[in-house]
Amino acid sequence: MSSFDPNGVAVANGNFMGLPYTTSEAQIILLPVPWDVTTSYRPGTSSGPAAIMEASLQLDLYDADLADAWQNKIAVIEASGSIVELNVALRPVAEEVIDYLANGGDETDDAIYGKIQEVNNGSAFLNDTVTQVASNWLDQGKIVGVIGGEHSVPLGLITELARRYPDLGILHIDAHADLREAYEGFTCSHASIMFNALKRTAIKQLVQVAVRDFCQDELDLAGLGSRVSLYTDVQLASRQFEGETWNRLCEEIVSKLPSEVYISFDIDGLSPDLCPNTGTPVPGGLTFRQAEYLLRTLVLSGRKIVGFDLCEVAPGSDGSEWDANVGARVLQKLCNLTALSQ
Numbered sequence: 001m002s003s004f005d006p007n008g009v010a011v012a013n014g015n016f017m018g019l020p021y022t023t024s025e026a027q028i029i030l031l032p033v034p035w036d037v038t039t040s041y042r043p044g045t046s047s048g049p050a051a052i053m054e055a056s057l058q059l060d061l062y063d064a065d066l067a068d069a070w071q072n073k074i075a076v077i078e079a080s081g082s083i084v085e086l087n088v089a090l091r092p093v094a095e096e097v098i099d100y101l102a103n104g105g106d107e108t109d110d111a112i113y114g115k116i117q118e119v120n121n122g123s124a125f126l127n128d129t130v131t132q133v134a135s136n137w138l139d140q141g142k143i144v145g146v147i148g149g150e151h152s153v154p155l156g157l158i159t160e161l162a163r164r165y166p167d168l169g170i171l172h173i174d175a176h177a178d179l180r181e182a183y184e185g186f187t188c189s190h191a192s193i194m195f196n197a198l199k200r201t202a203i204k205q206l207v208q209v210a211v212r213d214f215c216q217d218e219l220d221l222a223g224l225g226s227r228v229s230l231y232t233d234v235q236l237a238s239r240q241f242e243g244e245t246w247n248r249l250c251e252e253i254v255s256k257l258p259s260e261v262y263i264s265f266d267i268d269g270l271s272p273d274l275c276p277n278t279g280t281p282v283p284g285g286l287t288f289r290q291a292e293y294l295l296r297t298l299v300l301s302g303r304k305i306v307g308f309d310l311c312e313v314a315p316g317s318d319g320s321e322w323d324a325n326v327g328a329r330v331l332q333k334l335c336n337l338t339a340l341s342q
């Protein structure tokens with residue numbers, strides 16, 4: 001620590017951006033969850049956390065949003081070994097289910113029902129593990145950020161934060177609404193994370209931004225009651241084409257949120273040129289600067305970020321590090337704006 005040079009070359013010490021902090025010193029604990037069991041289109045996000053850590057060594061520590069940003073004490077813990085093993089064991093089981101259903105089979109068929117249950121039990125174990133680990137760090141006064149993995153992984157953290165902050169709201173940046181009750185039989189699918197957050201926790205408000213690929217059921221659920229505010233990508237783009245500023249739109253989006261906010265950032269909420277290898281890329285989406293501006297607007301409004309996740313970052317199978325590079329920069333912003341908001 002005494003020899004750390006924030007202007008120097010980052011050392012590959014296993015920590016985010018090569019920062020010199022231990023977990024006991026840290027204000028922010030990053031919890032990697034390398035899990036892509038229920039991914040329906042293209043696996044690879046289980047490699048996301050390691051790829052982000054490696055890419056993060058190339059980032060400069062200066063951040064105009066946070067004075068002396070290198071002093072923002074961030075530490076990364078090791079991914080749970082049992083989660084890593086379970087992910088490897090269950091991915092082929094899930095693939096069997098997905099293939100079976102794609103060939104016209106039914107979720108209730110004897111041939112496949114047991115396999116769906118096996119995956120669902122694995123997801124329950126994952127959720128419990130994340131809850132326990134997060135709870136332990138939260139008890140020590142830390143802020144916890146989850147790094148996926150597919151987007152099913154932060155449910156344990158959201159559950160724990162919703163218990164601790166009864167008025168919690170979620171700002172959800174994503175190409176997808178993730179409001180499916182279950183997907184391909186999987187109750188904790190990547191496509192169900194916000195359905196589960198609404199159903200299993202008492203969060204006060206869910207504000208969804210940049211959503212552009214969803215089914216009628218999800219739209220109906222978003223329109224029910226007052227717990228969900230949906231800002232689709234088409235609406236946001238149209239309003240800008242018609243002359244509204246991004247500043248005006250961000251202020252409106254932020255105004256829907258309570259004072260304590262959890263951020264769930266699916267990298268596919270950004271334009272796919274920023275995440276070409278993510279599991280389910282969709283045209284449209286936010287620029288990096290728009291997303292950053294939205295997060296900054298949230299913090300400058302006086303709201304507090306009490307936790308976050310970054311999910312669905314996948315390195316290219318060709319070894320491309322571009323997705324991880326962008327992911328690391330999103331994570332840097334999440335960490336620094338979280339610190340600024342305290």
Ligand SMILES: [Mn+2]
Nearest residue numbers: 151174178266
């Ligand atoms: Mn998602």
